[in-house]
Structure formats: structure tokens, C-alpha cells
Amino acid sequence: MALMFQRIARNFARNGYFPTDEASLERVLQALRPASTGRMRVLDPCAGEGAAIAELAHHLGRERVQACGVEYHAERAASMHGLVDRGLQGDLMDTVISPRSVGCLWLNPPYGDLLADHAGYESYQGKGRRRLEKLFYQRTVGTLQYGGVMVLIVPDYALDKELTGWLVNHFTELRVFRAAVDDFQQVVILGRRVRRREAQRSQEAKAMRAQLLRVGSKEVIPEVIPAVWPFEPYAVPAAQGELRHFYRVSLDAEQLADEVGKLQGLWPEVGSVFGKTGLSPRPPVRRLSSWHLALSLAAGAISGVVTAPNGRCLVVKGNTHKDKVAKTEFTEREDGSITETRVLTDRFVPVIRAWEMTPDSPRCGQLLTITSTPAANDGEPEEGDQTAEAEAGDAPEPLNRVAERAARPDPRRFDVGRVVMTRAVNELVERGEVSPMALLRRHVTGDWGDVPDEDRQSNEQALIHGDRLLSSYRIGESLTVWIITEADRSATTLLLPEEY
Structure with missing residues (x-):
């Protein structure tokens, strides 16, 4: 973190700000030397005011170093x-930094326990005590390239079994010293990163971990980092490639306002992107050849091609899904009340999607859906409903005729709401004497049947003013069925005239 004068450093200690003291910084720099060739990259993920990372870059040769820093405090x-x-x-938890992109990691993280409301609490990977020092280590050690040098400055009591295990697995040539100014019980650990499989498994590595654990438990007090470095300096390697990722994934209010000001809006190109939604789809470039059709059939993309006698051509794809068919039964109790029972039965519904491929057709390239799903709203008929046609006694139509009817505008003149029938009508339906779908089809399209002219005119006015609608249909010589739709279009009832 940032370098601060010792006389004011204590003012920041309780706020989690533990800067590197001047003496320790100078002595650590003696332990580092620049690469013989190439441009180096160094990172301080808790940079504070930037003094420590700036001194490190200057020591290694400012013109050959790219210094990078992250700091939370504005x-x-x-x-x-x-x-x-x-x-x-x-x-730091909201940043993205390229892995193995820096040759020297200067890590003096914030100290303390990791609270449950911290941004990195859920991403913490470990089984030991959750501490900020270990979280920041996990988050940044991956940015250090193999052969790179780490300078880790943490309080000695943070060296538990988990952190010391990570250190001996990730680093070799580990050395631990007490900070030159012992105000915050800090230790300085230096090491060179290696691949985990290359980490030392010898007695030397076990001894180093044991030493770190004794330092963490205060059984051993390490030596103060020497004023003159007596060992071979750690060489900071040249950077491997460019720093492709170094950005923050979230913005605060000020940063968002700044970006909006630069762009003159959240998305200056919104018109050029979303303006294309109003364009009609472009038809195929050419007719599908036999080879195209064979390939599409083999891949399962289409089921076949249907050509009508009038020359209309549809490329079809069939599918089947399960639907529910509702059956309503009415039972009269001894006290005269009526019980309504609705039975739902599974049925498989074929659905065909057709691609209009008729040459020179204005609908060329459009998609049509042909389905035998029963009409919505408990019996409301729909145009193109093959099931309704079959119940009415009509023969199934060819596929091209069904497709043409499906493409026509909806002929329904009003909504029928919930469709119910009286017990007497239900018995006629079960005996096959009445087809409710055929009658509803006529009713909903404005075919009022055998009503007098006065009632027919009343129905037309009711469509405008929202009044009740009445249709009457004579079936055979002695049977008549009425259909009444309520004024609010909430329900439609099939009944016999004598039940009214």
C-alpha cells in the first residue's frame, strides 16, 4: 500500500490502512533487481496513494516498467x-486483471477478518479462518507470472496453516523478515512463483512452512529485514505479452456520469442497432435445390415440402406436444342444485410450422403455424382448427388449405369468455346429436342462426354497445339450441329454449 510518514500512520491503522514504512520499503527494494532485457510490469492491488509502487518502478528502471495499481479509497x-x-x-473484487501478466506483485493487503457483507465473502476459497489478507492473496496471486517475484506484507498472526500451505505450494526461495518499523506487527515475505507441481516437496519446504507457522503463533520472532541485502537479489522477469485485461466491472455514480458525458448517452448507436427491428425479413436468395432439401431432411431441420395445386409451396417442420382437453359435466342434486365437474384429459397436439417458399409471393420468407390445438377459452373456435372441423363432421382439409386459412385474419367478432352448457345440452353432446364447436363457430362469427330479424338487429347493436348476444340454431325437425353470451363477455352458455 502507499507510503506514509510514521507520525500519521497510526491515525490510519484503525481504519484498516496499514501503509509500508519508509525503512522497510527501502530495504525490500534492495532485494529486487530488474530483468536483463525486456519491459517489466509490476502490480500493487492495494496501492494507496501509489508511493510504494512508484518507488518500485523507479528502482527497477522507470522507462522499462509499466506500473499498475488498484485502490478503493477515492x-x-x-x-x-x-x-x-x-x-x-x-x-479489487470488482476488477478483471489478466492472469500471469505481471513480473512483480507488491501485496500489502488490508488486515482483519472477512465480514459476511464483504463483496468477496462468497468467493472466498478456503476452509480456515476467513481473513482479508487471505482473500486478497487468493484474488491476486494468479496475476503473477511463473518466475515472478512476490512481496507480501502482512501481520505475523495472519500466518495460519491455510495461508502458509498456500505459500509453500505457490512459491520457492521463500524468506520471511520482520518489518523495519514494528508498529503493526508486520512481516515481509519474499518468494518466486513456481507451478504447483514444481513446488518443493522436500524437508526444506516442510521446514519453511513450520517456520512460518511458528512466526504466526509468535513462538519465533524473525529477524528484521537487513539494511544491506546479503543474498542474491530476486530478479524481476520481463512481462510476457500485453496486459489485455485491466478494468473494473462496476461503476459508481460519479464514474457512470463521467462515462455518460463522454458518450453523450448510454448507447449512442442505439438507433443503428434497434432501428433494424422494423425491417421485413429478407426472402431466401434462391429456390431450395434437391440437394438443399435432402440435407435439411437428413439433419431434421425440416419434415418435407408441400406443394398445392395452385402452385403454393411450403417447407414444413412438424412437432408434437401434450395438451389438456377440458370436459364439463353437470349433475343435478336431490335438492335441485347443480354440480359442475370439469375433467382434464391429456391429448397430443401436432404442430406444423411452415416456411412460405412460393415464388413471387408477397409472403415469401414468412413463417406460418398450423396446429390442431382446440380453441382457447374452453371451446372458443379458432380459424384453422382441424379438431373443430372434425367434430363438425367435415373431412380434414389438405395441408395447403389449412395453411391458407391460418394466414387469414381472425374472423371472430367478439370474445365468448368461459363456455358452459346445461345438463340437457351436455347429454345431447354425449349422444352425438349436437356439435357445440360448430355452433360456437357460427355464433362467434356473427351467424345468429334462426333468430327473428328483430333479434338479429339487436345482436348487431349489442356488438357496438356491449349488450347480451343471442343465437338460435335449429338441429333437425324438433331440436333447437340457444347460445347466449353475457353483456360483459365473461361467459357463453349453450342451453335449450325451455331451460331459459
């Missing part, structure tokens, strides 16, 4: 932006 981030090449202001 004021400190503003200072950081002036010292780094690429900076982000926001929560």
Missing part, C-alpha cells in the same frame, strides 16, 4: 493515478 486513488501507468479506483 482520494488516495486520485493521488495514485498520477504515479502509475494504469490505475483503477474501486474494489
Whole structure:
């Protein structure tokens, strides 16, 4: 994190801001040396005001280093932006950084327990105590390339079994020292990242983990980081490729306002994108050849091609789904009341989707749906309903005629609402003497049947003013069925005249 004067550092300690002291920073830099060739990239994911990452870049050779930083605090981030090449202001958990893209990771994370309302609580991967130090380690260790150098600054009590296990699995040449200024009980850990399968499994690795655990339990106090580095410096390798991803996935109110101001709107190209929805689909470039048809049939994309005598051509695809058929029964009780029973029966409904391929047709390229689904609203007939045709006693029509009727406008003049019938009509339907679908078809299209002219005119006025509708249909010599639709179009009843 950022470098601060010691006299004011304690003012930030309780707010989770534990900056790197000047003495420790100077001594850590002695342990690092630049790569012999190539451009390096360094990252501080908790950069504070950017002083530490700036000093690191200067030490390695500013002209050869790309310095990157992330800082949550807005004021400190503003200072950081002036010292780094690429900076982000926001929560590290909301950022995307390319994996294995940096040669040196300077990680001085916030200290403390991970609370349940923290953004990274759910993404924490571990079984030990959930702490911020371990969360930030998990989130950033993947950004360090193999052979890269990590500088980890954490309080000694954060070194538990879980964190020490991660360290010996991910790093070699590990060294641990006490910070030069021991105000925050910090330790400085340096290491070089290796592939997990290359991590040391020897007694040396076990001994290093044991040493880290003793430091974490305060059984052993490590040496203070030396003022003059006595070992071979850690070489920061050159960056491997470009930093393809380094951005934040969320915006605060100020950042959103800034982006909207730059773009002059949330989406300047909205017209060019959504304006295309009003365009009609383009017909096929050419007629389907036999080869195209054979390939489509083999792939299951179509079921076949239907050509009508008038030259109309449809490419069809068939499918079947399960539907429910409702049957209503009325039972008269001894006290004179009527019980209504509705029985739902499964039936398989074939559905055919047709692609209009008639040459020079204005509908060329359009899709049609041909189905035998019963009419909606408990018996309301629909144009193109093959089931209704069969119940009315008509022979099934050829596919092309059904498709033509399905493409015509809906002939219904009003909604019938819920369709019910009296017990007497239901008995006639069960004996096959009355076809309710055929009668409803006539009723809903304005064929009022055998009503007098006065009632016929009343029905036409009722369509305009919303009054009750009455149709009368003579079936044979002695049977007449009435159909009445209520004024609010909530229900339609089939009954005998003597039941009115």
C-alpha cells in the first residue's frame, strides 16, 4: 500500500490502512533487481496513494516498467493515478486483471477478518479462518507470472496453516523478515512463483512452512529485514505479452456520469442497432435445390415440402406436444342444485410450422403455424382448427388449405369468455346429436342462426354497445339450441329454449 510518514500512520491503522514504512520499503527494494532485457510490469492491488509502487518502478528502471495499481479509497486513488501507468479506483473484487501478466506483485493487503457483507465473502476459497489478507492473496496471486517475484506484507498472526500451505505450494526461495518499523506487527515475505507441481516437496519446504507457522503463533520472532541485502537479489522477469485485461466491472455514480458525458448517452448507436427491428425479413436468395432439401431432411431441420395445386409451396417442420382437453359435466342434486365437474384429459397436439417458399409471393420468407390445438377459452373456435372441423363432421382439409386459412385474419367478432352448457345440452353432446364447436363457430362469427330479424338487429347493436348476444340454431325437425353470451363477455352458455 502507499507510503506514509510514521507520525500519521497510526491515525490510519484503525481504519484498516496499514501503509509500508519508509525503512522497510527501502530495504525490500534492495532485494529486487530488474530483468536483463525486456519491459517489466509490476502490480500493487492495494496501492494507496501509489508511493510504494512508484518507488518500485523507479528502482527497477522507470522507462522499462509499466506500473499498475488498484485502490478503493477515492482520494488516495486520485493521488495514485498520477504515479502509475494504469490505475483503477474501486474494489479489487470488482476488477478483471489478466492472469500471469505481471513480473512483480507488491501485496500489502488490508488486515482483519472477512465480514459476511464483504463483496468477496462468497468467493472466498478456503476452509480456515476467513481473513482479508487471505482473500486478497487468493484474488491476486494468479496475476503473477511463473518466475515472478512476490512481496507480501502482512501481520505475523495472519500466518495460519491455510495461508502458509498456500505459500509453500505457490512459491520457492521463500524468506520471511520482520518489518523495519514494528508498529503493526508486520512481516515481509519474499518468494518466486513456481507451478504447483514444481513446488518443493522436500524437508526444506516442510521446514519453511513450520517456520512460518511458528512466526504466526509468535513462538519465533524473525529477524528484521537487513539494511544491506546479503543474498542474491530476486530478479524481476520481463512481462510476457500485453496486459489485455485491466478494468473494473462496476461503476459508481460519479464514474457512470463521467462515462455518460463522454458518450453523450448510454448507447449512442442505439438507433443503428434497434432501428433494424422494423425491417421485413429478407426472402431466401434462391429456390431450395434437391440437394438443399435432402440435407435439411437428413439433419431434421425440416419434415418435407408441400406443394398445392395452385402452385403454393411450403417447407414444413412438424412437432408434437401434450395438451389438456377440458370436459364439463353437470349433475343435478336431490335438492335441485347443480354440480359442475370439469375433467382434464391429456391429448397430443401436432404442430406444423411452415416456411412460405412460393415464388413471387408477397409472403415469401414468412413463417406460418398450423396446429390442431382446440380453441382457447374452453371451446372458443379458432380459424384453422382441424379438431373443430372434425367434430363438425367435415373431412380434414389438405395441408395447403389449412395453411391458407391460418394466414387469414381472425374472423371472430367478439370474445365468448368461459363456455358452459346445461345438463340437457351436455347429454345431447354425449349422444352425438349436437356439435357445440360448430355452433360456437357460427355464433362467434356473427351467424345468429334462426333468430327473428328483430333479434338479429339487436345482436348487431349489442356488438357496438356491449349488450347480451343471442343465437338460435335449429338441429333437425324438433331440436333447437340457444347460445347466449353475457353483456360483459365473461361467459357463453349453450342451453335449450325451455331451460331459459
